[in-house]
Amino acid sequence: DTAVSQTPKYLVTQMGNDKSIKCEQNLGHDTMYWYKQDSKKFLKIMFSYNNKELIINETVPNRFSPKSPDKAHLNLHINSLELGDSAVYFCASSHSTANTGELFFGEGSRLTVL
Amino acid sequence: AQSVTQPDIHITVSEGASLELRCNYSYGATPYLFWYVQSPGQGLQLLLKYFSGDTLVQGIKGFEAEFKRSQSSFNLRKPSVHWSDAAEYFCAVGPFGSGSARQLTFGSGTQLTVLP
Numbered sequence: 001d002t003a004v005s006q007t008p009k010y011l012v013t014q015m016g017n018d019k020s021i022k023c024e025q026n027l028g029h030d031t032m033y034w035y036k037q038d039s040k041k042f043l044k045i046m047f048s049y050n051n052k053e054l055i056i057n058e059t060v061p062n063r064f065s066p067k068s069p070d071k072a073h074l075n076l077h078i079n080s081l082e083l084g085d086s087a088v089y090f091c092a093s094s095h096s097t098a099n100t101g102e103l104f105f106g107e108g109s110r111l112t113v114l
Numbered sequence: 115a116q117s118v119t120q121p122d123i124h125i126t127v128s129e130g131a132s133l134e135l136r137c138n139y140s141y142g143a144t145p146y147l148f149w150y151v152q153s154p155g156q157g158l159q160l161l162l163k164y165f166s167g168d169t170l171v172q173g174i175k176g177f178e179a180e181f182k183r184s185q186s187s188f189n190l191r192k193p194s195v196h197w198s199d200a201a202e203y204f205c206a207v208g209p210f211g212s213g214s215a216r217q218l219t220f221g222s223g224t225q226l227t228v229l230p
Contacts, residue, residue, distance in 0.1 A: 004157070031216065041202055041223040043158075048216050056216060090157055094216075101146050101208050101218060105157030 003027050006091045006106040013081060014114055020077045021109045023091030031055075032074035033103070034066060035090040043090070049074055050096050078111075086113045116141045118207050118221035126227040127195050135190040135224050137205030147188040148206040148218070149179055158204060164188065165210050175199070200228045 004025045013019055025032060033056075034046040048056035049068040063079040078085060091106040117140045127133055139145055146165045150158040162173025169181040179190045188205060202225050208218040 033216075041152075041225075043204065043220040043223075045218075092157075096216075101148065101163065101210070102160050103150075103158070103218065105159070107155065107157045 004091055004093055004104050004106040006089075006109050008109060009107065010110050010112075012112045012114065015081055015083060017081050018077065018079045019081060019111070020075055021089055021091075021111075023074045023076070023106060025072055025091075025093040025104070025106075027093055027104060029093040029095050029104070030071050031094050031096045032068065032071070033092040033094075034074065034076050035092060035105075037088040037090060037108070039087070047074075047076075081111075081113045083113050086111055116145070116207050116217075116219045118205050118219055120203075120205055120221035120224050122224045123222070124225045124227065126229060128229045129197050130194050133190075133192045133195045133199070133226070135203050135205075135226070137188045137190065137221060138186050139188060139205070139207040140186065141207050143209065145207045146210040147179075147181060148208070149173065149177070149188075149190050150204045150206060150220075151175075152202040152204065152223075154201070161190070161203075195226075195228055197228045197230065200226055202226070 006023045031050045033048045037043050046060050047066045052068045065077045068074045088108045088110045090108045092103040119138045148163045149161040152158045161177050164171045164181050202223045204223045205221040206218045
């Protein structure tokens, strides 16, 4: 069983389109995240949800909208895709009360905007 | 503000050789330090972490790291590299305590190439 799973793994689309990436975790964690990894491998947090509530919202364009239907799922919807949105998007999860600081990552979703 | 610097963008070693990946951090309090590994096409996986106690910590896959407070460093080492170690390695720093995972700052990564 995959602990943190994301779909799709690859996404190729045209500028201006809208796309979604889904994430599910079966670890029983209550906090989930979206990270963006750019072409230089720099990893930057975008959003974090705790028990379906948005707790971190970094400086991200409004075109990006996360949605958490329950604490095991966190989806990312992107409107009006731009070339600069091309990146690998990672979903991750953790337990909010854990002191370990460990994040559990999905395998990533590579988005290519043409 | 906390920050992490990984000075080496890319390192190449021969299989069987020793390895050291550098990590320097800036943090106002006692840091919680991590090394993650990202194999090609995979997500990040935790190798090891340090908060307190023995400054030499052991991780998975034969890796270890040493915390040196005076140098603000947390370098990753392995005595003998295997071809399967080829990957991207990320150092991260954050606070210790509840919710610490939300406040991790990652370095820019070091790409490791292993020659046969």
